[in-house]
Amino acid sequence: MVVASPTKLHSEEHLAIELPTVDLSGDRSMVSNLIVKACEEYGFFKVKNHGVPHDIIAQMEKESFNFFAKPFDEKQKVEPAKPFGYGCKNIGFNGDMGEVEYLLLNINPLSIAERSKTISNDPAKFRLNHYPPMPLLCKDEDSSPCNQNKVGFGEHSDPQILTILRSNDVGGLQISLNDGAWVPVTPDPATFWVNVGDLLQAMTNGRFVSVRHKALTNSSKSRMSMAYFAGPPPNARITVPPEMITPTKPALYKPFTWAEFKKAAYAMRLGDRRLGLFRMEGDEQVA
Numbered sequence: 204m205v206v207a208s209p210t211k212l213h214s215e216e217h218l219a220i221e222l223p224t225v226d227l228s229g230d231r232s233m234v235s236n237l238i239v240k241a242c243e244e245y246g247f248f249k250v251k252n253h254g255v256p257h258d259i260i261a262q263m264e265k266e267s268f269n270f271f272a273k274p275f276d277e278k279q280k281v282e283p284a285k286p287f288g289y290g291c292k293n294i295g296f297n298g299d300m301g302e303v304e305y306l307l308l309n310i311n312p313l314s315i316a317e318r319s320k321t322i323s324n325d326p327a328k329f330r331l332n333h334y335p336p337m338p339l340l341c342k343d344e345d346s347s348p349c350n351q352n353k354v355g356f357g358e359h360s361d362p363q364i365l366t367i368l369r370s371n372d373v374g375g376l377q378i379s380l381n382d383g384a385w386v387p388v389t390p391d392p393a394t395f396w397v398n399v400g401d402l403l404q405a406m407t408n409g410r411f412v413s414v415r416h417k418a419l420t421n422s423s424k425s426r427m428s429m430a431y432f433a434g435p436p437p438n439a440r441i442t443v444p445p446e447m448i449t450p451t452k453p454a455l456y457k458p459f460t461w462a463e464f465k466k467a468a469y470a471m472r473l474g475d476r477r478l479g480l481f482r483m484e485g486d487e488q489v490a
């Protein structure tokens with residue numbers, strides 16, 4: 204893995220960074236070390252040689268495009284996304300909007316939970332996001348060229364343990380570094396991205412970072428992303444292994460259950476820092 208030092212691009216807010224890539228066919232202990240480092244540094248990494256057959260992914264992408272190409276009335280015949288179904292522009296329940304339409308699906312219960320003690324199928328969420336092409340926005344009323352991509356999915360972190368994300372070959376995803384700079388993620392349809400979610404940040408006492416990210420639309424091409432959100436069972440208590448709590452690194456968060464966290468998250472806006480609600484008393488940090 205090579206992580207190049209950041210270099211400024213022409214646009215002030217974007218950094219060109221080579222994000223960590225983990226080759227899952229590599230030596231297991233090396234793979235683990237790379238994953239830990241990536242989760243600490245970025246909360247985000249790419250996996251290659253993941254073993255999911257290309258033709259299955261291609262078929263899923265084709266079926267997803269077929270669904271979103273249907274007339275709006277027809278798509279609306281699917282249940283509204285509460286919690287599973289079709290949604291358009293409205294993201295969540297608190298007024299967040301984006302240039303995205305999506306399908307939230309439940310996952311075959313046998314597929315994941317049988318293989319994992321931590322990840323639950325209760326309910327497991329799979330999300331298809333479709334970002335139709337959108338004309339560029341103009342910055343000001345003056346004569347400067349129109350060069351701003353519209354936001355498809357606004358800035359947020361994912362609440363679960365981790366997310367496995369994949370898109371077609373159209374760019375748009377950006378991740379935020381600790382200092383707030385945005386890094387565009389180069390699309391790579393043969394690979395998956397893994398995002399650390401809020402729960403994993405809490406479970407590691409802040410050692411792994413829940414990556415903030417957003418997706419912009421493209422001006423001429425449709426973008427399609429697929430995300431699997433891995434969460435625990437609702438009554439799971441989110442705790443930190445004792446060895447991760449030390450005098451110099453005291454517990455950052457009060458214990459909570461996933462059900463409590465979800466309830467709090469559903470009452471907040473997409474971009475709110477939910478973990479802030481569970482910080483230990485007297486800790487003035489936001490998340």
Ligand SMILES: O=C(O)CCC(=O)C(=O)O
Binds near residue numbers: 332361370
């Ligand atoms: O479309 C993307 O690449 C990101 C989507 C996303 O962040 C989400 O569904 O939570």
Ligand SMILES: [Fe+2]
Binds near residue numbers: 359360361416
């Ligand atoms: Fe996300």
